[in-house]
């Protein structure tokens with residue numbers, strides 16, 4: 072196959088809750104993600120992002136549960152080859168690029184390593200651009216305590232600041248300066264700008280980026296004459312637990328929202344991320360909720376949801392808080408505030 076025909080595989084990275092799905096959904100809704108195939112990788116057993124993206128793009132491929140940078144790299148290869156084959160057989164439109172949304176805990180370097188060391192994949196795909204989203208509100212705290220955050224930021228070809236509406240202009244300037252020091256090679260922009268033009272964001276660094284930049288992506292040492300070395304996995308999500316709660320009865324939304332706000336208020340440092348799709352008593356369609364550390368984002372009503380949601384599902388990604396303790400706290404809440 073001619074080099075030009077190989078498909079660029081781009082990676083959209085960013086810590087938990089930084090806004091990756093929101094950005095993808097924005098692009099899909101504006102229909103400006105033409106000729107792009109999308110792979111979504113979520114951490115935790117319940118694919119909530121998938122529901123959100125499916126609203127605007129029913130063909131989105133959800134990778135199996137688990138993080139693409141560690142346990143499911145085999146599935147990434149299978150999914151990529153499957154995409155390519157379906158494209159060749161005319162079962163999918165002839166997309167020209169692939170964007171992989173990684174989990175918020177993924178270290179992106181091993182993903183590229185998988186790609187570049189696999190003969191079958193090499194035949195069809197080339198390395199694209201690594202874009203990392205940075206949550207303006209939580210960046211400082213995440214940098215201090217989450218090792219994956221730094222891995223994602225320092226590996227990026229492009230850094231996109233999200234949620235800049237949640238900090239003031241002088242904080243925005245300080246954040247941009249600081250990110251420039253952390254990764255001087257990355258181009259810096261923000262999600263508001265990127266929303267209107269995804270294609271220029273993913274322009275190929277193979278042609279425009281420096282050699283040094285590309286090899287940094289791999290985690291390879293810039294001083295060893297650019298010799299390719301397989302990367303070791305630098306981050307393995309230490310002591311992270313996922314807690315999934317499934318509930319068949321409808322929830323009393325106002326009471327549950329207060330309980331959840333209090334939980335995040337008290338345990339925001341240990342609840343890295345919370346997502347939920349809820350069946351609530353006073354609405355016929357489900358509500359999607361998002362929490363990122365101490366912040367509970369405004370709920371979203373899925374107005375186009377077909378039929379009734381069978382059960383509510385809540386996914387918590389915890390670091391430093393036992394899943395059992397959270398389950399117990401939720402059971403106490405149910406006993407106190409919900410009808411049996």
Ligand SMILES: Nc1nc2c(ncn2[C@@H]2O[C@H](COP(=O)(O)OP(=O)(O)OP(=O)(O)O)[C@@H](O)[C@H]2O)c(=O)[nH]1
Nearest residue numbers: 086087088089090091092093175233234344361368
């Ligand atoms: N205020 C504000 N909220 C945002 C922005 N971008 C995303 N959010 C909110 O942040 C929450 C998390 O966004 P997601 O898009 O789900 O984040 P994600 O990176 O896909 O999360 P993970 O899949 O868990 O890693 C949602 O409630 C979004 O509505 C932004 O620019 N401003």
